[in-house]
Amino acid sequence: MAGVDKFGVIFTIAFVAAMIAIMGGFLQVDTTPSTPNAYTPTQTYSSTPIATQPSGSPQAAPQTSDSDNMKYTIRGGIVNSISQDEKHNAVKIMMESKFDGQLIITLTSDSVTPFDDGTYFVTIDGEEVEFTQVGNNLTIDFMANSKKIMIYGDGYKSDGPDTSSMDHSDDSKEQEAMMAADKAAADKAAAAAKAPMAVTIEPVAGSGAPGCEPKCYSPSIATISAGGTVTFKNTDTAPHTATSGSAADGPDGIFDTSLIMINASYPVTLSDSGNYPYFCMVHPWMDGTVIVE
Numbered sequence: 001m002a003g004v005d006k007f008g009v010i011f012t013i014a015f016v017a018a019m020i021a022i023m024g025g026f027l028q029v030d031t032t033p034s035t036p037n038a039y040t041p042t043q044t045y046s047s048t049p050i051a052t053q054p055s056g057s058p059q060a061a062p063q064t065s066d067s068d069n070m071k072y073t074i075r076g077g078i079v080n081s082i083s084q085d086e087k088h089n090a091v092k093i094m095m096e097s098k099f100d101g102q103l104i105i106t107l108t109s110d111s112v113t114p115f116d117d118g119t120y121f122v123t124i125d126g127e128e129v130e131f132t133q134v135g136n137n138l139t140i141d142f143m144a145n146s147k148k149i150m151i152y153g154d155g156y157k158s159d160g161p162d163t164s165s166m167d168h169s170d171d172s173k174e175q176e177a178m179m180a181a182d183k184a185a186a187d188k189a190a191a192a193a194k195a196p197m198a199v200t201i202e203p204v205a206g207s208g209a210p211g212c213e214p215k216c217y218s219p220s221i222a223t224i225s226a227g228g229t230v231t232f233k234n235t236d237t238a239p240h241t242a243t244s245g246s247a248a249d250g251p252d253g254i255f256d257t258s259l260i261m262i263n264a265s266y267p268v269t270l271s272d273s274g275n276y277p278y279f280c281m282v283h284p285w286m287d288g289t290v291i292v293e
Helices: 002-026 169-192
Strands: 063-067 071-074 078-085 090-096 101-104 121-125 132-134 137-142 148-152 199-202 221-224 230-235 241-246 250-257 265-269 274-279 287-292
Touching: 002 071, 002 101, 002 250, 063 078, 121 137, 132 221, 137 148, 148 169, 221 230, 250 274
Parallel strands: 199 230, 221 287
Antiparallel strands: 063 071, 071 101, 078 090, 090 148, 101 137, 121 148, 132 137, 230 265, 241 250, 241 274, 274 287
16 A cells, blocks of 8 residues: 555656646746737827918008198008198108009198199109099009109199200109199189080069169170070060060071070070170060170
């Protein structure tokens, strides 16, 4: 029995040792580098580009001034100076402009006196330009590289152009512009003084009976331009005529409205200049004169 027990003990020890060796092979630590999780996000970084301002673009903010009696706003340029030219009744604006732009300026009677109709005359570097005017507010568009804006009013004196040379410098152009403005003022004055092309003449109330002399027509003396029209309108309560000539000498045959009934009218066109007396053949104390210029 002792021999059998020793054999069993030895077998048991050998079996346990073998099992430990086998289990040790399965329990070895895996030292292979691990693979990253496929779901782990990867982040990268780069510097943010720096925005650059495009070169050559006009400044967005306008230049504005309200310190003087001439308020203005300018886009596309810079006003260097504004001065009054009392000799020519004008305002001179010196400026720098790298881009096409616009000047909006408010004038007063202290700065420059306008023409009789309230308007002005504007030049840029000696050239006449169109502009927009609302009251005393002038909106003037200018081209790039413009240097001088002149705003003229009424009553200035032009020095006249320099005829000694053909040099068309800024000063020469300025003189030509002043002459053009002077002519514009003269044309406006002539147009205001020119006789109208149409006039209406009416008998005064109650002229069908004596007592309205010497102004039985209204107006008793009317003036029109050559080629104009005189309309004789009867607003009285009695019929009348307007017959060229005089009650003393009779009709001269130039025009005759015949009998104009109440509320009716008759037009007469006169092409030749001169004085045209007329009278009413029904009421000979009524007379008047049409002057054609």
